[in-house]
Structures are given as C-alpha cells and as structure tokens.
Amino acid sequence: MKPPTIAPDRLPALLAAMPKAELHMHIEGSLEPEMIFALAARNGVALPYASVDELRRAYAFSDLQSFLDIYYQGASVLLKEEDFYDMAQAYLSRVAAENIVHAEIFFDPQTHTARGVSMETVIRGLSRACADARARHGISAALILCFLRHLSEEEAFETLEAALPFREHFIGVGLDSSEVGHPPSKFARVFARCRELGLHIVAHAGEEGPPDYIWQALDLLGAERIDHGVQAVHDAALMARLAAERVPLTVCPLSNQKLRVFPDLANHNLKSLLDAGLCATVNSDDPAYFGGYVNDNFRAVFAATGMTARHAWQLALNSFEASFAPAADQARWRDQLGEAFERAAAA
Numbered sequence: 001m002k003p004p005t006i007a008p009d010r011l012p013a014l015l016a017a018m019p020k021a022e023l024h025m026h027i028e029g030s031l032e033p034e035m036i037f038a039l040a041a042r043n044g045v046a047l048p049y050a051s052v053d054e055l056r057r058a059y060a061f062s063d064l065q066s067f068l069d070i071y072y073q074g075a076s077v078l079l080k081e082e083d084f085y086d087m088a089q090a091y092l093s094r095v096a097a098e099n100i101v102h103a104e105i106f107f108d109p110q111t112h113t114a115r116g117v118s119m120e121t122v123i124r125g126l127s128r129a130c131a132d133a134r135a136r137h138g139i140s141a142a143l144i145l146c147f148l149r150h151l152s153e154e155e156a157f158e159t160l161e162a163a164l165p166f167r168e169h170f171i172g173v174g175l176d177s178s179e180v181g182h183p184p185s186k187f188a189r190v191f192a193r194c195r196e197l198g199l200h201i202v203a204h205a206g207e208e209g210p211p212d213y214i215w216q217a218l219d220l221l222g223a224e225r226i227d228h229g230v231q232a233v234h235d236a237a238l239m240a241r242l243a244a245e246r247v248p249l250t251v252c253p254l255s256n257q258k259l260r261v262f263p264d265l266a267n268h269n270l271k272s273l274l275d276a277g278l279c280a281t282v283n284s285d286d287p288a289y290f291g292g293y294v295n296d297n298f299r300a301v302f303a304a305t306g307m308t309a310r311h312a313w314q315l316a317l318n319s320f321e322a323s324f325a326p327a328a329d330q331a332r333w334r335d336q337l338g339e340a341f342e343r344a345a346a347a
C-alpha cells in the first residue's frame with residue numbers, strides 16, 4: 001500500500017490527525033507541574049518550589065542526570081493508588097485526543113517502592129487507568145515495568161519478584177535511568193529470567209551510551225525493541241543488523257534536543273534512520289519535562305528536518321509494527337491510517 005500524495009501545507013494537520021502508537025513514554029514523566037502541586041497538596045507533601053512557574057523554570061536540563069534529579073523529586077508526590085490512576089488517566093485522555101490509538105507505557109516501580117509505596121498500589125492504579133481508557137476513549141494501553149539501571153542487579157531481581165503477583169497487569173520489562181556506566185550486561189541474568197516468564201523485552205540503549213550498549217541489549221538481554229538507539233549511526237554493522245532484522249528504535253526527538261543528545265533538532269538523525277530502512281518511531285519519552293507530547297514531537301522534528309508525508313506514513317506504520325499489539329489491531333490501525341491520508345489528500 002502506498003500513501004496518496006499530500007500537499008506540503010497539509011502535512012502539519014495530517015501529522016496530528018493520523019492514527020499512531022506511542023511506545024516510549026515514562027508515565028512518571030507525564031506529571032505536569034500543575035498535577036505535581038495538586039497531588040502534593042492532596043497528600044500533604046512539601047515541595048522545594050514555591051510555585052508551578054518556579055518548578056517549570058527548573059526544567060532547564062544540561063544532560064540526562066540533571067533531568068533525572070528533578071524527575072525523581074516530582075514523583076515523590078505519588079503515594080496512593082488514586083494518584084497513579086489520576087496520572088495515567090490524564091496522560092491517556094490527553095493522547096487519545098492526539099489520535100494515539102495504542103500506548104505502551106513504562107513505569108518505574110523502584111522509584112516508588114523505595115519511598116514505601118507498595119507495588120500493588122502502583123500497578124493497580126496504573127492498570128485501572130489503562131482499562132478505563134479503553135472503555136472511555138477507545139485507546140488500547142499496556143504497561144511495561146522498567147528496572148532502574150543505576151541500582152543493582154539484586155534490587156532488580158527483588159522488584160521482579162514483588163511484581164509477579166500482578167503479572168497479568170504488565171506485558172513486558174524495560175531498562176531505564178542513567179545509561180552511561182550502567183551497561184545492559186549488568187542485568188543479563190534478570191532479563192534471562194524475564195524471558196523465561198514470557199515477558200516482552202525492551203531496553204534503553206544508545207541514547208547517550210555507545211553503540212556497544214545496543215549490541216549488548218540485543219545479544220545479552222534479548223531486547224525486541226531498542227529505546228532511543230540513535231547512537232547506532234556510529235556503527236555501520238549495527239545499522240545493517242537493525243535494518244535487516246527490523247529491530248524497532250523508539251526515538252524521542254524533543255527529549256534528545258532537551259538533553260542535548262543532538263546540538264539542535266535540525267541535526268537530528270531520525271530521517272537518516274528511516275532512509276536507512278530502520279523501523280524508527282516517534283515518541284515523547286517524558287512529555288511533561290521535555291516540551292511536548294507525541295504530536296508536538298512530530299510537528300517539531302518534521303519542521304526542523306524537512307521530512308515529508310512519505311516519512312509520516314512510514315513512521316505511523318512503524319509504530320504499529322513495533323508494538324506488541326495483536327495483528328488484528330495493527331491491521332485495523334493501518335486501515336485507519338489509509339483513511340486519514342485519503343481525507344488529507346481530498347481536503
């Protein structure tokens with residue numbers, strides 16, 4: 001199937017209107033400053049910021065670590081099941097309006113269990129929001145549990161054990177947080193156990209870390225999808241493998257810009273990844289912190305790099321292909337994509 005021709009001036013509206021899946025977003029990274037303040041008030045948590053504006057001004061990051069420091073502070077307002085529900089509900093209702101048809105949502109249980117919040121509280125709140133979103137907004141959503149890589153292998157094993165009573169509420173596991181100095185190899189045994197349990201495997205690799213981390217994620221963890229992966233361009237053999245095996249990369253343009261992975265969005269390599277035949281997708285990572293949700297990412301990266309409707313078509317198709325959703329759902333979304341392009345061509 002080939003997309004109909006779209007006039008360039010219709011492209012921005014089409015980017016917003018076309019159906020798409022989001023596969024790389026951390027639900028704790030969807031906490032808007034307003035919600036952080038509202039939950040802090042509801043739970044009696046003291047914040048080191050006087051106002052919503054002051055907190056928003058603190059979102060000037062220089063690298064991944066400077067972001068993570070504020071991110072963990074923001075998550076400290078999440079205490080009760082209702083808080084997790086409200087956070088996920090806010091994200092899902094927002095992105096349903098952005099024509100996201102499917103979301104695979106990362107959550108970081110260790111950020112919460114370390115503060116005395118139970119695994120059950122976290123998972124039940126998030127899972128209920130996912131179920132309700134399907135009924136309310138027609139959007140399908142699934143959870144992926146992420147291990148914090150700056151913590152130990154032992155702590156990852158403990159987290160997995162604590163989550164297993166709620167196994168039916170998440171579809172896979174991932175690896176996130178501070179990348180450099182914490183290679184995938186550190187968690188090879190944890191992921192081996194997760195594969196035995198039949199969990200899907202994804203991992204952050206090649207955001208700030210070297211291409212070698214991507215090789216490790218594939219060969220030592222069994223990753224089915226690489227989160228970020230933009231550093232792959234520095235390794236020709238890796239690029240060839242990613243293209244040949246159609247290993248998806250969940251790319252996050254505004255995050256890369258905000259954390260200075262690229263000097264400027266105009267230098268972003270998303271277009272080269274697509275043109276090299278890789279299954280790259282567009283995602284928001286931590287939308288409240290990095291300046292936008294999925295449609296903001298599409299709008300900004302297309303404006304900066306001059307990608308065309310053909311790239312938009314491929315990115316939407318890639319997002320369905322890269323998802324863990326059933327084939328029948330993917331086929332339905334492809335039909336909806338064709339319809340969105342037909343409407344844009346006829347408008």
Ligand SMILES: [Zn+2]
Pocket residue numbers: 024026176204227285
């Ligand atoms: Zn991420």
